[in-house]
Amino acid sequence: MQKIGDSYFPTKEFKDGAWLNDDSIYEKAKKDPIKFWEDLAKELFWFKSWKKGFLHKPPYFQWFLDGKINITSDIFEKNNLDFKILKNKTALIWEAEPPEEKSRTFTYQELFKEVCQFANALKKLGVKKGDRVGIYLPVIPEVVISMLACARIGAVHSVVFSAFSPQALKVRLQDTAAKVLITADGYYRRGQVINLKQNADEGIKETEVKKTIVVRRAKNEVFWDEKKDAWYEDLIKDEKDFCEAEVMDAEDAFFILYTSGSTGKPKGCLHVCGGYTVQSYWTGKWIFDFHSDDIFWCTSDPGWITGHTYAIYSPLLNGITSLLFEGAPDFPTPDRWAQIVEKHKVSIFYTAPTAIRMFEKYGAEILSKYKFENLRLLGSVGEPIDEAAWLWYFREVGREKCPIVDTWWQTETGGILITSLPGIGPFKPAFTGLPFPGVKVDILDEKGKPCPKDVQGNLVILPPFSPGMFRGIYKNPEKYLETYWSQYGKEIYFTSDGALKDGNDLIRIIGRVDDVIKVAGHRVSTGELEAAINGHNEISECAVIGVPDEIKGEVPVAFVSYNDKKGVAEEVKKEVIDQIKKEIGPIALPKEVYLVEDLPKTRSGKIMRRILKRLFTGEELGDLSTLSNPESVEKIKNIIRK
Numbered sequence: 001m002q003k004i005g006d007s008y009f010p011t012k013e014f015k016d017g018a019w020l021n022d023d024s025i026y027e028k029a030k031k032d033p034i035k036f037w038e039d040l041a042k043e044l045f046w047f048k049s050w051k052k053g054f055l056h057k058p059p060y061f062q063w064f065l066d067g068k069i070n071i072t073s074d075i076f077e078k079n080n081l082d083f084k085i086l087k088n089k090t091a092l093i094w095e096a097e098p099p100e101e102k103s104r105t106f107t108y109q110e111l112f113k114e115v116c117q118f119a120n121a122l123k124k125l126g127v128k129k130g131d132r133v134g135i136y137l138p139v140i141p142e143v144v145i146s147m148l149a150c151a152r153i154g155a156v157h158s159v160v161f162s163a164f165s166p167q168a169l170k171v172r173l174q175d176t177a178a179k180v181l182i183t184a185d186g187y188y189r190r191g192q193v194i195n196l197k198q199n200a201d202e203g204i205k206e207t208e209v210k211k212t213i214v215v216r217r218a219k220n221e222v223f224w225d226e227k228k229d230a231w232y233e234d235l236i237k238d239e240k241d242f243c244e245a246e247v248m249d250a251e252d253a254f255f256i257l258y259t260s261g262s263t264g265k266p267k268g269c270l271h272v273c274g275g276y277t278v279q280s281y282w283t284g285k286w287i288f289d290f291h292s293d294d295i296f297w298c299t300s301d302p303g304w305i306t307g308h309t310y311a312i313y314s315p316l317l318n319g320i321t322s323l324l325f326e327g328a329p330d331f332p333t334p335d336r337w338a339q340i341v342e343k344h345k346v347s348i349f350y351t352a353p354t355a356i357r358m359f360e361k362y363g364a365e366i367l368s369k370y371k372f373e374n375l376r377l378l379g380s381v382g383e384p385i386d387e388a389a390w391l392w393y394f395r396e397v398g399r400e401k402c403p404i405v406d407t408w409w410q411t412e413t414g415g416i417l418i419t420s421l422p423g424i425g426p427f428k429p430a431f432t433g434l435p436f437p438g439v440k441v442d443i444l445d446e447k448g449k450p451c452p453k454d455v456q457g458n459l460v461i462l463p464p465f466s467p468g469m470f471r472g473i474y475k476n477p478e479k480y481l482e483t484y485w486s487q488y489g490k491e492i493y494f495t496s497d498g499a500l501k502d503g504n505d506l507i508r509i510i511g512r513v514d515d516v517i518k519v520a521g522h523r524v525s526t527g528e529l530e531a532a533i534n535g536h537n538e539i540s541e542c543a544v545i546g547v548p549d550e551i552k553g554e555v556p557v558a559f560v561s562y563n564d565k566k567g568v569a570e571e572v573k574k575e576v577i578d579q580i581k582k583e584i585g586p587i588a589l590p591k592e593v594y595l596v597e598d599l600p601k602t603r604s605g606k607i608m609r610r611i612l613k614r615l616f617t618g619e620e621l622g623d624l625s626t627l628s629n630p631e632s633v634e635k636i637k638n639i640i641r642k
Contacts, residue, residue, distance in 0.1 A: 001394075001403060007426035007506075008394075010403050014376070018289050018423025025421075029437035034464050036438045037063070041278045041467075044069070045078030047247050050274075054464050058490035059481060063275040063467040064250035071254070071277045072152045073245045075316045076112040087112075090321045093295070093344055094141045097188035097327030099336075103344075104141055108319075111145070113241040118149040120243045121235040125180060125211055129154030129246050130253065132176040134209065136169055136200055138162040138187035139326045142215045142232060143302045144312050146182045151254065154246035158256040158268070161303025162187065162196060163602070165625035168266075169203030172258050175268055175474065181209045182232070186218030190331045197222040250274025256474050257305055259411050267483070268474030269305075269411050277317070279415040279468025283436060284314030287405055288348050289377060289422045295344055297323040298379075299337075299351040305411040306381055310350060314415075328628065329355055334362040338370045349397070350379035353386070354541070354605035356393045361540040361561070364396045372399055377422055380406045382606065384509045386531040389540075390429040408432045408509050410495065412484070414468035417441070417461070418507055430531065431506040439466050441507070443499050448488050451500065456510055456525070459499040460492050469493075498525060515609070517546035517554050524588045526609070529556055532583035533576055538562065543599050543607045547591070547616045555591040559612055559636065562595045569595050594639050598632040600624075615640055 001008045015021045029036040038053045041064060050067030087109035094104040106114070127133060133155045137143040143159070150157040158176045160169050162184075173181065183200040186193045197214055201223055204212065214222070215232040248254075254273045258266040284290055288310075296315050300306035315322040323344055329337035329351075337359070341349060359367075378398050380390070385406055394404055404427055408418040418441065420426060420433030427433075435441045442450055443457040451457035461469075473480040487494040498510035511527025518524075526544040533542045541561040549555040562572055573593040580588050600608045614621050615637055624630045 001398075001400060001427070004426075007428040008403070009425040009427070010423055011401075014403065015423050017291075018421075020286050020421050021423035023424050025437045026434065030440075033438045033440065037278065037464075037467055040282050040438075041067075041274075044278060044281060045074050047073075050250060056463055059485035060471065061463070061465055062251050062471075064278070067250040067274050068247045069250060069274050069277060070151065070154075070245040070248050071273065071313065071317070072115065072148055074277060074281070075148070076108065076115075077245075086319050089292075089319070091316060092141055092144060093321060093323045095323065095325045095340055095344070097191075097325075097331065099332065099339075106141060111148075114145050114236065115148040115152060116241050116243040117236040117239040118145055118232075119152040120239040122149055122155065122180070123153055123243070124239075127153065127155050127180055129248075130156065131180075132156045132158055132178040132256065134169075134173050134176065134178040134181040135159045136162060136181060136183040136196070136203070137215065137302075138184060138194075138196065138217065139301055139324050140184065140187065140215065140217055141324070142182075142184070144324070147255075147302070147308075147312060152243055152245055154248055154252065156253045156255060158258070159303050159308070160258070161301060161626070162194075163626050163628075164303075165623050166199045166202035168623060168625070169199065170205065170207060171266065172268070173204060173207040173209060175258075176256055177208050179208050179210045180213065181211070182213045182215070184215040184217045185222045186220040188218065188326060190328055193218045193220050195220055195222065248273040251471070255308070257308065257411055267476070267479060269470040270472050270474045271414050271468070271470050275467030275469070276414050277313075279466055280309050280314040281317040283415040283468075284310060284318050286421055287407065287416055287419050287436070288314075288350070288379065290315065290318040290320050290348075292319060294320045294347045295323060295374070296320055296348045297325070297341070297344075297346045297350065299325065299329060299349075299355060300381070305409075305414065309415050330358060330362070334359075335366045335370075338367055338372075341372060341375065342370055345374040347374050348377045348379070349375060350381060352382035352605040353380055353389050354383065354601065354607060356380070356385070356389045356397075357534070357540040358605075359397070360389065360392045364392075367396055372397060375399075375402055378402045378404045380404060381409075384432075384511055384527055384531070385430065386534040387429040388534050394429075403427055406432045408497075408507070412470045413461075413466065414470060415466065417466060418509075420506075426504070426506070428502070428506055431502065431508045433506055435507075436466070440464075443501060443507075444488065444492075448492075453501050453503055456498050456500045458487070458513055459495045459497045459507075459509070460488060461495065462493075463491060465493065498527070517544075517556050519552050519555055519587055524556065524584070526556070528584060529558070529580060529588055529590075532580050532588075533558060533560060535583065536572075536575060536579050538572070539576070541599060541607075543609050543612055544590070545609050545613045545616075547613070549591065556588060557616070558590040558593045559596050559599060560593060561597070561599055563597060564595055594636070596632070596636050596639060598629055598635075600627050600632045600636070601629060602626045612636070
């Protein structure tokens with residue numbers, strides 16, 4: 001990478017080999033985004049071509065009307081690479097948490113056969129096109145097989161993150177009215193066997209689930225109901241290894257994925273077959289610059305949209321190898337993730353800023369024995385990445401040679417909509433980049449007027465929208481309208497994220513606009529505060545929340561992950577306050593800075609700020625089963641009491 005001013009650009013060598021290396025693509029797409037997406041869609045396999053590219057009836061829209069498609073046909077039978085060549089190529093590499101356990105691999109042909117066997121088994125159980133199927137599986141190959149088998153026969157899959165509680169599973173199963181649930185006996189997490197079947201048994205109570213299919217993973221003892229339960233391996237062993245693909249309409253339901261439900265009842269985002277396939281293929285190809293010999297590791301669990309699109313569908317559509325890992329990236333040793341990168345010769349690594357800051361906290365010394373010679377591209381996802389974490393990632397993991405594609409998108413958008421394209425750039429620390437070609441966004445003030453450069457406003461998406469965006473909230477049109485289309489009217493999608501543009505139109509995502517604290521009438525973004533605190537040399541991670549204050553209405557409180565081995569707690573607190581004063585100003589000074597060992601996080605690495613907030617408001621903390629470190633909550637509670 002070469003640095004020009006405050007930005008970085010790809011080397012000539014990288015640029016020459018990239019799929020996209022000419023920024024004229026943006027202007028071409030801008031002239032006629034509908035035709036642009038239609039031209040891209042033509043490169044995929046359709047049973048029947050569409051009659052109309054785009055139809056808009058605000059707040060609803062459709063793409064590729066009357067087109068017929070099946071994503072599994074694109075992956076296995078009509079892939080851009082000749083399947084005769086592709087079939088013996090490795091599609092999946094699976095790494096178990098126990099380091100001594102052997103990795104599992106599937107070629108495209110092996111994966112296709114097992115997908116077909118399971119698809120046939122599901123059909124024998126009475127699952128048909130349009131039926132909803134619940135998937136409650138850990139990160140094992142069968143989660144991929146289950147999703148693809150559902151897609152093959154036109155069933156609508158709804159994946160539930162395996163760390164969610166039985167109650168969280170139940171809510172989702174009730175909403176979808178799924179009659180079949182696919183789960184596992186158990187799985188490994190930080191050396192422990194989690195009895196997933198037990199959670200599933202509890203979760204299916206008061207639902208319409210008639211059959212539970214169980215994958216044998218941990219071989220732990222489980223309760224068994226002969227009438228309701230069936231082993232996955234028994235179901236597929238005598239099935240034929242070919243299943244005809246169901247011909248799906250472009251606007252047929254593909255999957256329902258629920259937002260995490262951190263604020264009330266989770267929302268079931270409904271995605272459809274045609275647009276999602278097109279967007280998944282092209283965003284992966286251009287943003288990660290997928291080439292046939294790439295080994296791609298997206299660290300997201302398939303229970304999240306990142307895992308859906310970039311651990312499974314996009315790499316497989318592009319005919320490359322995707323790596324899945326069952327465990328935590330820092331277990332049993334802090335460098336487990338680095339061992340995996342080296343062992344499997346990972347060339348593209350896509351992870352969250354929280355994970356990057358965790359790696360940084362362990363120190364760069366543990367990485368000195370790793371060469372990372374195969375790495376050629378890095379990605380960041382899930383939350384805004386601050387400059388300090390970006391630079392550390394660039395230096396210590398990318399060795400100053402790998403472009404970093406910071407990516408913005410949501411469960412609702414289905415795929416990445418803002419980033420820097422690796423063959424074009426620029427890559428500016430803490431700035432996400434430009435809208436993907438064919439995507440139109442803006443940053444508006446409260447009155448709906450575009451914000452000037454460097455002024456924060458609300459990020460919105462404008463028509464014609466991207467083909468892979470969701471089509472609604474399952475069974476809840478009122479919530480769909482109220483959440484996304486009421487702020488600026490039915491033709492402008494409100495993302496709920498704050499953002500600003502620099503002088504070159506690069507977009508910086510500030511964070512959720514509901515993560516804004518009003519201090520004495522002044523709006524202060526928690527994301528901005530956290531970025532300022534993370535600028536401190538010895539601090540790798542923090543969380544800021546707003547708490548009620550009698551005088552100012554609301555004031556910030558900061559939780560800083562810092563192990564006070566040197567006995568300099570008060571000094572560090574003072575430095576944090578000085579940092580905020582310098583970066584933002586005295587209006588943003590926190591009422592209190594708490595030094596904590598760890599922050600409560602989900603297994604995907606997301607800091608649960610709502611739990612920190614509830615420690616002050618006295619509200620019920622809610623479901624802590626999604627946390628990777630629930631013990632941190634009690635420790636923080638004790639620190640606050642003191």
